Amino acid sequence: MNDPVRIALVGCGRQMRQNLFPFLQRVRGHQIVACVDPDLSLAAEIQAQTYGAVCAESVGGLDLSTVDAAVIAVPPEPSSLLTRHLVERGVDCFVEKPAGPSTPALEELDHAVRRSGRNVQVGFNFRYAETLARLHELTRATRATPCSVTIDFYSRHPSAPQWGVDTTLEAWIRHNGVHALDLARWFVPSPVVQVDAHAISGGPDRFQVVVILRHLDGSLSTLRMGNNLKRFLVSVSVQGTDGSRYSAPSLERVTWDLDAGTPLGQELHSTRNLDHGWARSGFGPELAFFIESCRRSASVRSLDGLTGDGVAGDGLTGAEDGPGVGDALAASALCDRALEGLAAPAANGFGVVTHPMRASAQVG
Template sequence: MTDPIRLALVGCGRQMGQNLVPFLQRLEGHRIVACVDDVPTLARAMQARTGAAHAVADVRELDLDGVDAAVIAVPPQPSSMLTRYFVERGISCFVEKPGGESTAVLDALCQAEQQSAAHVQVGFNFRYAEALQQLHGLTHLTRATPSTASIGFFSRHPETPQWGVDSTVEAWIHQNGVHAIDLARWFQPAAVSKIDVHLILRDPDHFFATILLRHADGSLSVLRV
């Protein structure tokens, strides 16, 4: 019988509590052994909820001999630092999107992963949904020549600033905008030569935006978010 995977939860805030832990609790084959958050009350609350043996404020307090993998849900900058900390020590990670604050940081993280026995998965990307895989395949010939892709992505969450940023718009882009942009780059992979953004701000916490991505091959991506 295979031993359960021993998980450390890093970042015990809203995303971990509302989305990741409920999903983990529906899965078998793992055991949550540690909860980490720089707000000790959050770490202890998650410990009580999950039955973890340890609650600490810093990953450096963990005995990694007792951890097989980490689930990380923190803002982008600490996210990349924490993921790299685990990867360089052979601990595989699931890390919430976007996984890092810049392309350069993510490239460095990829290099660290390639030099390690660990694996890293960043959040859920809609390109892996079955329906979108089918659509991508069906439109292959059309997209082989200059074409237009129109993508709409709408969500009520987040409704207030979070992820360590100052505005709801920026928080929304961190949480959801990455999906629309990733789909646009997947359907239209040619280099982006120009970006136009039109933002309608109803109030500080509600907005509508149209983003036009003009591609080097003459294609156009239209994102409505």
């Protein structure tokens, strides 16, 4: 497929305007042909920066024969419905996480995507952040055996219930904590068999959550996350049973902290923020990957004469390496387990101490 991928932007709110569209403008090989939003003024704002795109209040107002792919950034409830509507009509989709409002909704979407044979990528952008991708690459051998992964993920928002859920805690976990849970699945290539979760209150609608994932191979992932810090923070460290430890203390650098238990402190990689956030955030690389996977999947369908009806399970979409609806579904299920643990802190897998142990006599 040598022609540009014809893209419809669905949902022209803050995420599209601040993150997705600016990076999409720096990716080659596509043409934006439509801007869709119930608020036509938002759609028109982006349309003014394109060449010949049409505006519409809904995807129902589009001629989908002129659209190859859609980039979707809308709230969770319509997100899964729109994605399903589009893939069933032959349109590839990039959909922002969490891609649906619940695990059952994502199960239905996963089935629909598999039946359609379309290329669907979910926006877990931190997999594409240069520093975390480099840490992932450098620790491949360490992670091939049981290891310990620690992930810190902090964001101030949401700080109130949003997107149809009842509590700030659930809103935060489903829409930010899901990033940390996805990173844990990405860094540890072993199924999760146990989830333990605890929350520490930091004031009204402020909290720190600690989630421990036990993996089938014995690995442990510890996630520390919440909205109690004043700034955004993502960090990941990987420690092997040989005493080695590699860390990305921020999205700017990777360090080799320990070598067989000996402090080292060697910097292995650094990201200089001179590219307007392309390498740091991951938004640009993930969108570039999506455009290329659309081109590859179109070529595969053309070569094999596939029509997109019933071939989805064959792995021929061209996006095998990108996070898909199956990944969003797994992360959502982990959100469910974590929230269950937070609702019943005495029954989440830890042994309960009948008579609490005394604290240290040394204070301060």
